[in-house]
Amino acid sequence: MNKIDAVSNMILQSKQIVVFTGAGISTESGISDFRSPGGIWDRFDPSQLNYQNFLASEAGREKYWQFSKSLWPTIADAKPNRGHYAIAELYHLGKLDCVITQNIDSLHQKSGVPEEKVIELHGTLKWAICLECGRRYPRQQIQSRLDSGEKVPRCDSCGGIMKPTTISFGQPMPERETHEAETRSATCDLFLVAGSSLVVYPAAHMPLVAKDNGAKLVIINLTPTPHDRDADIVIYEKTGQVLSQIVEQVKVRLI
Numbered sequence: 001m002n003k004i005d006a007v008s009n010m011i012l013q014s015k016q017i018v019v020f021t022g023a024g025i026s027t028e029s030g031i032s033d034f035r036s037p038g039g040i041w042d043r044f045d046p047s048q049l050n051y052q053n054f055l056a057s058e059a060g061r062e063k064y065w066q067f068s069k070s071l072w073p074t075i076a077d078a079k080p081n082r083g084h085y086a087i088a089e090l091y092h093l094g095k096l097d098c099v100i101t102q103n104i105d106s107l108h109q110k111s112g113v114p115e116e117k118v119i120e121l122h123g124t125l126k127w128a129i130c131l132e133c134g135r136r137y138p139r140q141q142i143q144s145r146l147d148s149g150e151k152v153p154r155c156d157s158c159g160g161i162m163k164p165t166t167i168s169f170g171q172p173m174p175e176r177e178t179h180e181a182e183t184r185s186a187t188c189d190l191f192l193v194a195g196s197s198l199v200v201y202p203a204a205h206m207p208l209v210a211k212d213n214g215a216k217l218v219i220i221n222l223t224p225t226p227h228d229r230d231a232d233i234v235i236y237e238k239t240g241q242v243l244s245q246i247v248e249q250v251k252v253r254l255i
């Protein structure tokens with residue numbers, strides 16, 4: 001049996017499926033992996049953009065917002081690709097417990113997976129939040145202010161420091177999302193990784209939580225990951241085509 005059929009079988013036999021996605025699923029939507037050459041990190045120094053520098057000085061915040069300003073148009077315009085749509089199809093087939101993602105691009109929601117089914121471990125770029133009073137602003141609204149010359153946007157309500165609702169280097173992981181992701185990983189019967197190298201915590205940890213609790217583990221990633229030896233099936237490919245083939249098989253056999 002080929003691997004596509006084998007994964008389709010696993011999906012058909014599973015009752016609680018968690019899909020875990022990373023940067024690899026969004027490269028086909030034109031969003032480059034931050035850690036790969038040619039990405040946005042060639043123009044900005046990630047070591048300067050950590051949470052401590054953001055909090056420490058106006059200059060640190062200005063630098064961060066320059067970065068965010070140049071990143072936003074790509075994210076705002078990005079469209080889901082066939083990998084995202086395949087996962088959304090699993091949802092429509094009643095086969096998806098949730099998506100846990102390291103991505104901040106909202107492409108799972110744009111592809112039709114409901115907001116409450118997406119756990120965003122690294123936050124989302126969709127909003128900016130006031131660190132003082134917690135007021136949220138649509139990120140696009142802040143972009144207009146940056147475009148009209150504002151360097152470091154401040155909260156209209158309280159004058160507090162504002163930051164995109166993404167998790168920066170050095171910023172604590174969001175407690176609710178991390179806890180939720182661990183719980184879902186521990187209770188699923190199939191954990192399917194798509195486009196993550198599984199090197200950053202807590203991503204590195206979730207497949208083991210799933211595996212230790214009896215789930216099957218499938219990894220689809222272009223390059224090897226540290227958990228390949230723990231997986232039941234590993235496919236070294238881009239996620240788009242593989243996921244759509246797998247879900248196509250599932251559909252054929254469900255009908």
Ligand SMILES: [Zn+2]
Nearest residue numbers: 130133155158
């Ligand atoms: Zn405020």
